[in-house]
Amino acid sequence: MMIEALLREFEQEVKGTRMLLQAVPEKDIDYKPSPISWTMGELAQHIATIYHWYVGTLSKDVYDLAADRLERGKPGDIEATLDFFERNVEKAREALNATTEDSLEDMWTMKVGDRTVLGPSPRGIVARSFLYNHLYHHRGEMIVYLRATGNRVPGLYGPTYEEISGQ
Template sequence: MSELTADQALFLLQNVYLGSLKNESRITRKVLEAVPADKCQHRPDPVSKNAIELVRHIAVAENRFLETVINGVFDANAATIPDTVKTPQEIASWYEQHFAKNYEALKKLSGEQLVKMVDFRGLFQRPAVSFALLGMVHTIHHRGQLSSYLRCMGAKVPSIYGESYDDAQARKAAGG
């Protein structure tokens, strides 16, 4: 397998990852905001994270992966949410603010920064740019997990890649 060049890494970021990251972040915020504040302790199984743990994990991890691309190093302690940010809605706002800052920083990176090899906890080394995709896939995975909690909590499931049942019912009720 040949090495990723700086031009290829820049192409991937600018023409493949950035648009998808922005679109997925809007969806992620909707799912985070859909968690009812009074249902944060919902846990479908004793081994599962509860809803608020999952909300926090999604918000922090995605930003941590973006910061990995930006800084050229994986820092397991980066992007922590302050203790004063407690509700799903507050966490969604924190997520959006940090994502926007990181997104803008990503757009300014050079190809050389994107091909820097980054070690992930001693498990593997990959070019920094690949952590943008890894973070997005990680977020999509856990966002799906969280969206499966919503109906069980009595919450409405937002549209993700198409109209959700709840959004369709709201549209029909509004005469649409």
């Protein structure tokens, strides 16, 4: 039952994430709201990377980020990030489809080398927090970046203010 719900939400939210990443303009790719913030391109790349983490989260009991090598491309290249996103979505979908209800109860841990950074926690809880909610958090940030640079924001959950007001 939970797997079915996760799959439905995944497919719905992939569409919104795709629209959001497609809204990132090259002209503002280096924008960042503060000195310690990511650039818009780095944030877009991080959003695309979260989909890569589905495989390690759903198929491994201990996921070591330090051992995970990714070919992301340059954060200033939104087309490379979109391609990275699409590849990761396919892998994430495969991992979700291979997951069982019972495996969601298995304990899961994230490490960076020898250091434990998350868990141990039940895999189902991790899927909700580390994958889904984490993604939504960063999509919200991207909406702020787009608005701050005067760009249109896609309606992820219905029409935007601009669409309703005709602006």
